Amino acid sequence: MGHGARKQLAELLDDAQRRGDFSTRIEMSARALRIEVDGVGELPLPLRAPVTKKLIAQARQASFGRGEQTLSDTSVRDTWEITPDRITLGGTDWDRTLDGVLDGVRTALGLPPTVVLRAEPHALLVYGKGQFFLPHQDSEKDDSMVGTLVVSLPSHHTGGELVVSHAGRSVVHQASRDKLTFAAFYADCLHEVKPVKSGYRVTLTMNLLAERIRPAGEDDGGLVADLAHCLTEHFTEPAEERYAYGRQKAAPPNRLVYLLDHEYTQRGLDWDRLKGADATRTALLRQAAAEADCEAVLALAEVKETWDAHAPYDRYDYYGEVEHYDDCEDEECEGECLLDPDGEPGAERRRSGDFSDYELNELIDDEITLSWWTRPDGTGGEQINLPVAYAEVCATAENKDLTPYQSEYEGYMGNYGNTLDRWYRRAAVVLWPRQRSFTARAEAGSEGALRELQGHLDAGDLDRARTLARSLAPFWKHHGSGEAAAALFAAALPVAVGLREADTATMLLAPFGVETVGERHASGLAAAAARYGRTWARGAVSSWFGTVGAYTGAGRAAWLESLPGLCTALRAADGDGDAMASPLAEGAWQAVEQQLTSWLGVGRETERRTGMEGLGVSLARVLQAAGPETADTIAATLRGLPDTALECLLPALRTAARQPTTIRDGAPAARAFQTLADHCEDRLAAALTRPVRAADDWSLTLAGTCRTGCGLCPDLDAFLTSRTRHVMEWPLAKEGRRHLHSRIDQAGLPVSHTTRRQGRPYVLVLTKTDAVFTREQATRTRAETDLAWLRDKWPRARG
Ligand SMILES: O=C(O)CCC(=O)C(=O)O
Numbered sequence: 105m106g107h108g109a110r111k112q113l114a115e116l117l118d119d120a121q122r123r124g125d126f127s128t129r130i131e132m133s134a135r136a137l138r139i140e141v142d143g144v145g146e147l148p149l150p151l152r153a154p155v156t157k158k159l160i161a162q163a164r165q166a167s168f169g170r171g172e173q174t175l176s177d178t179s180v181r182d183t184w185e186i187t188p189d190r191i192t193l194g195g196t197d198w199d200r201t202l203d204g205v206l207d208g209v210r211t212a213l214g215l216p217p218t219v220v221l222r223a224e225p226h227a228l229l230v231y232g233k234g235q236f237f238l239p240h241q242d243s244e245k246d247d248s249m250v251g252t253l254v255v256s257l258p259s260h261h262t263g264g265e266l267v268v269s270h271a272g273r274s275v276v277h278q279a280s281r282d283k284l285t286f287a288a289f290y291a292d293c294l295h296e297v298k299p300v301k302s303g304y305r306v307t308l309t310m311n312l313l314a315e316r317i318r319p320a321g322e323d324d325g326g327l328v329a330d331l332a333h334c335l336t337e338h339f340t341e342p343a344e345e346r347y348a349y350g351r352q353k354a355a356p357p358n359r360l361v362y363l364l365d366h367e368y369t370q371r372g373l374d375w376d377r378l379k380g381a382d383a384t385r386t387a388l389l390r391q392a393a394a395e396a397d398c399e400a401v402l403a404l405a406e407v408k409e410t411w412d413a414h415a416p417y418d419r420y421d422y423y424g425e426v427e428h429y430d431d432c433e434d435e436e437c438e439g440e441c442l443l444d445p446d447g448e449p450g451a452e453r454r455r456s457g458d459f460s461d462y463e464l465n466e467l468i469d470d471e472i473t474l475s476w477w478t479r480p481d482g483t484g485g486e487q488i489n490l491p492v493a494y495a496e497v498c499a500t501a502e503n504k505d506l507t508p509y510q511s512e513y514e515g516y517m518g519n520y521g522n523t524l525d526r527w528y529r530r531a532a533v534v535l536w537p538r539q540r541s542f543t544a545r546a547e548a549g550s551e552g553a554l555r556e557l558q559g560h561l562d563a564g565d566l567d568r569a570r571t572l573a574r575s576l577a578p579f580w581k582h583h584g585s586g587e588a589a590a591a592l593f594a595a596a597l598p599v600a601v602g603l604r605e606a607d608t609a610t611m612l613l614a615p616f617g618v619e620t621v622g623e624r625h626a627s628g629l630a631a632a633a634a635r636y637g638r639t640w641a642r643g644a645v646s647s648w649f650g651t652v653g654a655y656t657g658a659g660r661a662a663w664l665e666s667l668p669g670l671c672t673a674l675r676a677a678d679g680d681g682d683a684m685a686s687p688l689a690e691g692a693w694q695a696v697e698q699q700l701t702s703w704l705g706v707g708r709e710t711e712r713r714t715g716m717e718g719l720g721v722s723l724a725r726v727l728q729a730a731g732p733e734t735a736d737t738i739a740a741t742l743r744g745l746p747d748t749a750l751e752c753l754l755p756a757l758r759t760a761a762r763q764p765t766t767i768r769d770g771a772p773a774a775r776a777f778q779t780l781a782d783h784c785e786d787r788l789a790a791a792l793t794r795p796v797r798a799a800d801d802w803s804l805t806l807a808g809t810c811r812t813g814c815g816l817c818p819d820l821d822a823f824l825t826s827r828t829r830h831v832m833e834w835p836l837a838k839e840g841r842r843h844l845h846s847r848i849d850q851a852g853l854p855v856s857h858t859t860r861r862q863g864r865p866y867v868l869v870l871t872k873t874d875a876v877f878t879r880e881q882a883t884r885t886r887a888e889t890d891l892a893w894l895r896d897k898w899p900r901a902r903g
């Protein structure tokens with residue numbers, strides 16, 4: 105059975121690992137090292153305070169890396185540093201001693217004998233009393249860097265322990281007073297230097313580099329054969345379903361994903377530089393793969409686990425009698441607020457994002473997605489997006505024993521109790537039977553698989569290309585959106601054209617989001633439209649838009665910025681670019697129109713204005729991308745909208761005016777922009793002829809009505825529309841007050857509402873604010889400015 109094969113495979117690999125540890129420590133005589141520092145001279149060992157002080161005089165405050173940045177913050181790292189160019193290492197026996205240490209480190213860390221370690225000085229560090237380095241991981245400065253070697257020079261001190269952790273275990277290294285202490289650890293280990301309590305701690309840190317010296321040798325034939333047998337079984341037996349309550353047997357799995365123990369960066373992920381047990385296990389796995397006729401690649405996986413978990417309650421004294429939180433500022437709260445929001449269980453830790461002491465009860469769900477992998481031929485890697493099925497996963501170390509890079513705790517949610525989400529990044533070996541190679545890779549959205557198809561087309565083997573392409577249909581879905589999918593889309597276009605089969609071409613191109621489509625695809629798109637016709641092109645474009653308005657985030661706005669350039673490139677391309685450009689512009693307009701309609705319905709003015717202004721930029725781009733007829737149709741629709749739409753039209757005109765070529769006579773949308781400018785001018789002029797509000801006129805226009813048929817809103821409306829009333833006191837229970845609040849807030853009315861907490865029910869006090877007048881004045885001033893700008897920039901009826 106499939107599950108049995110996976111389990112057995114993990115066990116075989118677990119047994120096979122040479123017992124490598126993540127950190128090790130070796131002591132050597134201080135006589136082995138002669139160390140000289142510029143400006144100080146040779147350091148007599150063990151170090152004494154006067155010499156150490158001279159070192160400090162030559163040092164600078166050490167910084168540390170975070171992402172791309174280098175930071176200096178003594179609350180994170182407080183130590184003196186001397187750069188390696190100022191240090192000379194020597195001594196009659198030094199090279200031999202270091203080689204011996206490195207060989208011991210290699211064995212202790214479980215690296216195979218086919219690898220040799222080198223150490224490259226990184227810095228000389230001096231820690232005085234109170235100085236330390238908080239937990240961190242070292243950045244891998246070099247592709248071949250596998251870890252760090254800390255050489256502590258003999259020196260009298262207390263504190264300053266080096267604590268190294270991995271997969272839930274920690275070791276503490278304390279330096280010797282009279283010997284050299286070598287501590288080595290893998291680069292993915294979290295480590296820290298505890299504050300020095302007395303004396304000085306002086307270390308020479310070195311990067312550990314791994315180099316391959318011989319090819320991996322033949323391993324125990326029996327073990328490899330057993331592993332190969334497991335692989336064959338895994339790929340031929342029906343896949344096990346996680347919750348298979350009497351369901352039909354599934355097809356065999358398409359791949360096996362073996363998760364590795366250590367962490368790797370994309371750059372550092374290489375068969376020859378795997379760490380500890382990973383190195384041994386993958387070497388065996390690859391031999392087994394060859395024997396079972398499987399291909400193997402290295403991959404990076406994102407893992408998300410959801411646990412039923414709970415906070416360590418006992419530290420909180422709230423447990424027991426709960427009381428009202430006195431300073432609760434929630435206006436609606438009438439003694440129903442029982443807890444200080446900050447006093448909830450785990451609030452403290454929730455803020456700091458540390459959930460390490462939460463208790464994990466039961467795993468509710470896990471998801472694994474492969475995001476990147478190496479090519480089977482070993483030439484670099486590619487981005488992919490592949491959810492991994494339960495029946496395909498195999499691992500020796502469980503996720504929960506590793507350190508998540510992010511955690512989120514969610515209190516009781518109804519369906520589940522309290523849940524803790526944890527995210528991990530893990531590396532993996534991915535294997536599949538060689539004869540299923542195309543499917544296994546294509547399913548992951550691999551560009552390489554599409555290039556294989558292209559290869560068949562180039563070689564004139566149309567039948568083979570069509571058969572393989574059609575085999576994608578069941579899983580060729582959701583290739584995402586934006587730049588990340590652009591390369592895959594670029595690879596899919598020529599294949600779609602070359603297949604000369606409209607339906608297969610549709611299937612290949614449909615699963616992309618419109619934000620993926622860019623200028624680089626123009627010639628491929630024009631060629632596809634020429635091959636399959638305008639109706640086909642329209643269908644393809646509509647599949648990229650998906651449900652119009654379904655996605656309207658920042659990605660869409662950025663894409664609209666590029667739309668005019670894309671449409672120009674399409675219209676200039678060989679083939680039938682216009683067949684793509686027109687539906688693209690129309691689809692973009694539909695999405696913008698839908699957003700415009702929803703903004704028009706928003707009552708709160710500042711919020712609406714901000715939204716409309718952003719939309720104005722998008723509208724300008726859509727008009728610039730459209731052909732003359734579409735642009736005119738759009739302009740006609742816009743002229744039919746209420747005056748609030750000017751909040752979008754003016755920003756659109758301003759955007760266009762900043763790019764004069766797009767509005768000059770002869771530009772496709774020039775006429776449409778002029779029509780809109782004239783329309784705005786008319787509406788603003790008309791608005792300015794309306795009389796100014798009288799100083800005693802407090803009446804408000806009703807924005808939005810209450811559809812609940814409640815008994816309160818008629819009274820509210822009477823107050824709002826009254827010219828004379830500007831304060832209303834209303835004894836009202838909580839529900840009613842809440843209803844009125846929400847109506848006033850949603851309409852963005854210039855009316856303040858407060859609750860006087862006296863007697864029962866409390867009294868709701870509504871007060872019309874000065875904004876009744878100031879807002880109108882501001883609108884008027886804005887209209888005057890806009891009108892002047894329009895008359896200057898868009899003079900009416902040229903010629
Ligand atoms: O001083 C040490 O022992 C370690 C320093 C360290 O972790 C580093 O420089 O990254």
Ligand SMILES: [Fe+2]
Pocket residue numbers: 240241242252295
């Ligand atoms: Fe470090």
